[in-house]
Amino acid sequence: MNPVNPSKNDAWKLFLKENQNAPFNSILQGFKTIFSEKDVPVVWTPDQYPLASNVSIWIKDLNLSYPEFYDWSIKNKAKFWEHIIKSIPLKIKTPYTAILKEAADPDQTKWLQDATFNIVESCFLAKSDQTAFYYQSEQSPDIIQITYGELQKKVRACAAALNAHGIAAGDRIVLYIPFSIEAITNYLALIYIGAEPVLVADSFSAIELKKRIDIIQATTVITTDFYWYADKKISVLPKVLEANPERIILHTAEIADAYSIRNNVNDILLTDLLNFNAAATEPFYHSSTDTISILFSSGTTKEPKALPWTATTPIKCAADGKLLQDIHEGDVVTWTSGMGWMMAPWLIFASLLNKASIAIYSGAYSKKEFIDFTIQTKVTVLGTIPSVVKSWRAQDFGKIPNWNVRVFSSTGEPSDMDDYLYLLYMNNFKAPIIEYCGGTEIGGGYISSAVVLPNALSCFNTAAPGSQFILINEHKEVLSAAGSGEVFIIPPAIGLSQQLLNKNHHEEYYSELPAIKNYPLLRKHGDGFTIQQLDGISYYKSIGRTDDSMNLGGIKISSIEIETVINKHAAVFESAAIASQDKNGGPEKLILFIHPLLSISDISAFQNELQKMIQKELNPLFKIFAICFKENFPRTASNKLMRKELRKEYLAHQ
Secondary structure, eight states, rough: OOOOOHHHHEEEEHHHHHHHTOOHHHHHHHHHHHHOOOSSSEEEEEOOSSSOOOOOOOOOOTTHHHHHHHHHHHHHHHHHHHHHHHHHHOSBBOOOOOOEEOOGGGOEEEEEEOOOGGHHHHHOOOOTSSEEEEETTTTOOEEEEEEHHHHHHHHHHHHHHHTTTTTTTTOEEESSOSHHHHHHHHHHHHHHHTTEEEOOTTTTOOOHHHHHHHHHTTTEEESEEEEETTTTTEEEEHHHHHHHHHHEEEEEESOGOOOOOOTTTOEEEEEHHHHHHOOOOOOEETTSSSSEEEEEEOOOOSOEEEEEEETTHHHHHHHHHHTSSSSOOOOOOEESOOSSTTTTHOOOOOOOTTEEEEEEEESOSSHHHHHHHHHHHHEEEEEEEEHHHHHHHHHHHOOOOOOOEEEEEEEEEOOOHHHHHHHHTTTTTTTOEEEEEEETTTTTEEEEEOOOOOTTTTTOEETTOOOOOEEEEEOEEESSSSEEEEEESOOTTTOOOOOOOSSSSHHHHTOOOBBTTOOOOEEEEEEEEEEEETTTTEEEEEEEGGGGEEEETTTEHHHHHHHHHEEEEETEEEEEEEEEEEEEEEEEEEEEEESSSSSOOOOHHHHHHHHHHHHHHTTTOOEEEEEEEOSSSBTTOOOBBOHHHHHHHHHHOO
16 A cells, blocks of 8 residues: 555544535545545544543553553453453452453353343442433434443333243343333343343244354243334334243233234233243342343354353453543443344443443434434434444434434444545534444454544554454564455454354354464454554454455455445435355456445446446456346344355346
């Protein structure tokens, strides 16, 4: 990569100052004039931050720079995590004898050795009259508020009722339900009594739900009859009935007696369960290795991995929320998430353990009503995903003058620079976008941005404190300054999974690894990044999963790199690039799936335009073989584009 002229970032600041009232298209044109494709586009600097960040306070106390602080968090992992634990502060029943006890086998590493605690008790340490939740449904103008004191009472009452109805420690209970206060109450109540809530996205079919019930041998499904999304009534209960679990606990939005769940004495309405006069129950105290929740890997093309979160995983969520998203006591935090993927429990723990409030909107995040909700609830930390931001841009919401957003954060898939420039424009460039990437098996992120470092559009600028990774290129070289490579994580770190319930964990993450000098222990992850240096800071840009790469004309390239170019066409709302081979093998051919934004009358001319863009910005050897038009791309519960499904769809029609 070419060296970058830092003065371009100064030119950008001057341009914004002189064009404060310009429309977005003018801002976008100015951005493209100043920055080239090879530049690191720093669009926000730490001097713009309105308060002392958690990280800046910590590094000031340690008398360190940020790079020195990060190195300290790696070289002194026990001290780092102990500081996090004390800052929560974690309520512990039996004290730990060691913060960290390493082992040659990373799956045998111990955190908080010999300690016992119930993480839910640490979720209620804020002032009892502070708001814990704001909640609004798509069909109601009313915003419901619940204080920490009220939430604690609801959780304890729910825990007692669940216990009284036979749910005990170790029971696996599926939550197949949209994100709501009730869902979160059930989730915390189950952990409180030692049961293991299992999160399954309610968008999954009955077959996929049944598959997950069978994998973890769940006894009960907590669900709802229906909910509203984008003005459509989404039925949930029929899919649960088809999956036929042993027991159903039903939230209902209809009149209770209008429903007969099944002719089964085990089934019960949640209202009836909660109305039961149950005696208070004591919390179940977990060891640090006990399972408190079960989530699934997002893939659906093969059997999903069942990943247990242990009692220490929420500590990782809280640490990232504190140091990366910079969540302070009293903040209002939201994420455009669903209850079935990891950002839901992440949001619960990252917010409550940091004494912040959670804002939940039950409905379509793409609608202006969600933006209005974030204004009314004074959201300060807004987490989202690229497809939602793309929809905001398509609807041209413009600037949001009353936003209180101090930090944006983004996860789920690689972001588009033009879309994220629009997100900054919506907030008048007052807040950075914290890119955040990790996984269910990490309990949070391994790479991120930080508010104490310059924020470059669609780039990451730090590894998550307390965790470490390297990039390895195709020549098995460790990258440090420039190039592209695959991520390998270096254990140990709190949050890293150490067990799978239905697969061999060691084979999934530690087998067939490259032999790299000075790195005897590596863990697979599969993400690909480019790295570039500017002013002593490493900036990383996602190029997608390494298993989404293709070989075109003898050159290896990722789907993301092609899609980034194609998405710039004015008629393209979204694209997906896959490679296909003839049945008898041969060279890979580039197939583009296009979700059109505008009507395309001349397909041949359209394909020629895209081909010229690819030739100009990537390589003339990359030839488009075919274009398929499709409006709804298949996605996982965590919103990752499923290119394998598109590849299967294409082959099925050949």
